[in-house]
Amino acid sequence: MDRVISRIASTSTWSPHHAIFYQDGRVIRLGLTELDAMARRAARWLRGLGVSPGDRIGICARNRLEWVLLDLAAIKLRVVTAGFEHGAFQLDAEHLRRYGLKLIFTDGATDADGFVDIRRVTAELPESPLEQETVIYADDDATTLKFTSGSTGRPKGLAATVGSIDSSIDAVQELFHHGADDRLLVFLPLSLLQQRYWIYSAFHYGHDVVVTGHEFAVYACKQERPTVVMGVPSFFDALKAQIEAKAAAQAPPDADGAERLRALRRCAADMLGGRIRYLWTGSAPAKHEMLRFFEDCGLAIYEGYGMNETCIVTKNAPSAHRPGSVGKALSRKQILIDEDGVLIVRSQHPVNRRYLFCDGEEAQRIFRDNGDVVTGDLAHIDEDGYLYIRGRADDIISLGNGKNVFARPIEDLAKRCRAIEECVLFGAGRPHLVAVISPAAGEADNDAIGRHIAWVNAQVSGHERIGAFIVADDRFSTLNGLLTSQGKPRRARIKQAYERRILQAYGDT
Template sequence: MESIINAIVAEPPEPGHRLRLVELHGTQTIGLPELHETAGRLAGRLREEGVRPGDRIGILAANCLEWVLLDLAALRLGVVTAGFEPGKFEGDGELLARYDLELLFTDRGEAAGVGGVRAIKEVGSLAEAPPHVAEPHVAGPPAVRYEPGDVTTLKFTSGSTGQPKGLAASVGSIDSSLRAVQEMFQHGPEDDLFVFLPLSLLQQRYWIYSALRYGHDVTVSTYEAAFMAMRQTRPTVVMGVPGFYETAKKHIEARADATGVTREEAARRLFGDRIRYLWTGSAPASAALLRFFGSVGLPIYEGYGLNETCIVSKNHPGAHREGSVGRVLPGKHVLLDEAGAISVRADFPVNTRYEYARPGESERMFGPDGTVRTGDVGHIDEDGFLYIHGRADDTLVLDNGKKIVVRPVEEAMKADPEIAECVIFCLGQSRLVAVVSPARTPADEAAIAARLAQTNAALERDERIWKVVIADPPFTIDGGTLTSQFKPKRNRIHDLYRPEIHDSDRGIHA
């Protein structure tokens, strides 16, 4: 099959579509042909500075036009990018040495100018035509052609503990994911795909590649500017994690209550009036959340995947089943053992080992043939839809031998609008304790207590929550209790609230 990466490297896209960068202080717009041409010039300038095919460049910056240009220039040059998420990495000489970087581009002002560390804003001047070239159109570097096993980028797992693990992503895995998504959703000329999660996450860059290959608009923003950007640009597709949609749901309900408009109208005012569908994944979405967006005319499709596997399954128009994460994609093979533990084998794997990890971590995740042990538990129904029951390590075994899968219990607690997150621990192998992150401060303790009673009433005795500890402050990315994709960091939360979890006199008791 045609390589999508090779196609966007080899030829400029057809005119008529654009990339928009929306930040709190303003908007930049660039046509896709101009984006392609500018990235080619930047690739040429990087080559003049000694960057060669196979080298690595690092990018440590918030979402910006320069980020996109560097990524596309690297593809044009056969250079590997390493995307570092701000807040997880420091832009210093140690980063250059640790990840074998030729250059590091960053928006961390204090780091620029040290050794091979460059200010990301320099990218604009680098992408201009060299002064000795008379013609306005400047040819890029020699053509690059990728094979499926070639690597274009080094990505890092979000990880709940320890140093993020590096994973070199293959062209074959990127191509197969992009092709499968296009077959399901048929993105076309009328579409504008909205991206706001960090571009250091490779999956977010897929939508830029998709725009260049399939001919549609793409808007890139930051999380802080996301709601403003949606109102301004009126996208047709929004890519977000469940935590983002939970926040959006609260905004919609609050606006409807305050103004008297319907929830459908409040949703259109928040997301714009052109939404075709909403995309979610990366963490479990509650059934209540999915039903809410369906009820306001914004269908939301959940999928499943890991950094190590990329997208594995996806609900989509014409093949959608509530409670599932969709049918398994072509080229992906889900293997279940007798306990329901999920492993994934791919025709074009992301990789078969970590690039940077502690001894034994690659072997724990990857089988000898590259099969990925996901750590999740689930089943596939008779129509091929995959269901995720939870993490294997989220199955608690009580001292009486009873096994408790905690995810459904956590989701039942989170169904209350006063609870943003819930993480359950087992005290002494006999009692379940929930640490909840309140949806607002101060927390509504009465509402949380009522939800505890309601949840317990629907559970078997061994499954019931003994008490609730209210997190103060609520879980946040900056506070180290959520990953960048808004997943609770279970081990970190347990360490922070260990005294409250183990003190029988503290918390809201059932």
């Protein structure tokens, strides 16, 4: 296994490759050699702020050069970074205390004690770098804290071990062989540790990396011509719609299927820069129609599976790809199914064996004594080792008549309609299901939604039918807190937001 993190910590990098940042209305292009030198200067600057080995610093900012500099500098200093998703946290002095943070770096000016404007990182870089020291991390050392939601609503912490990071990056490299001709696009929040993997990978394996925000991802594709784009399914759903709209405007009304397909392929290549080697998706269920669309456009798209507690577990890849599955287990990972059909993940290098900042009982539900992770996902493994995710164990809704309904397949049927972006079912202890629907972009087409729900009901058993549906006032999004940063619906929050209308659907006042 390659020692990726220790090499970044200890070695001055020479590389012909580049990191490219889209931020503040401009583009910053840096050689990786220059980026590494800036990170060593940033490490010296952090020392000047009183940050020492073993300290923790928090970062809550949009994707930008300064985020990356702080992360790399922290690795060189043996300082732990805690990445907070921008817009999801309202940070205050209590967070400094609760998470044991020396400082928190944020977007925008601030004079609050312990908070630092992240733009100061580049504005105040010293001329001379931190003197290079040999820093060797053990597998069980941690470089970063990542956060996952809990039943109480207060995020639980996970101290991600160096072994888990090195192992994941190495396993992905075994599958995809990123190299000198590659340019990887990163646009999901850098607070998600996996997004920083591709920066570490650029240094270790030698390739370009482009860092931007979600809002500039498509624009950056056209300008920078990446070979690899990694996004959640909702991003590719939106991209599919854009490609279809553009192709429809180009193809004549009487175009046959072959001509329409050529138009789709031209538009897809144009929007993504024309150099795509493959597309990567995961973190949430992907629609079969979306995956098939990109394959038809001549773009390989590979779905995988992972979670905060396990990192990347399985992945489809050029050497082993089975549509409908989320791939085979990565090296140094083992997948098992327990007697209840729940997926268990065993790792040679676990992310960790416990949570931080929560009671032990919650950790015991997820982490077994031997380090295995109880994912809570219902799954099966076929005879060739491919993993299929059926949904969450807690997605089973027990109706008032004693019948159990597995929500995800019905929700997936509902999302086949172009007018429906997301569908979330409720009905525990009730006589029938109620769906809360996030409409597609534009004005909600209630008639089309109603017709499609009737079609869904014709496909399922009587107790699985949707007795009523509610069209959300606003589309689910990360901004209104109804989607996670990976594009997954937040069921509890959606129920809370539409509780009055759900009660009305059951005739309650």
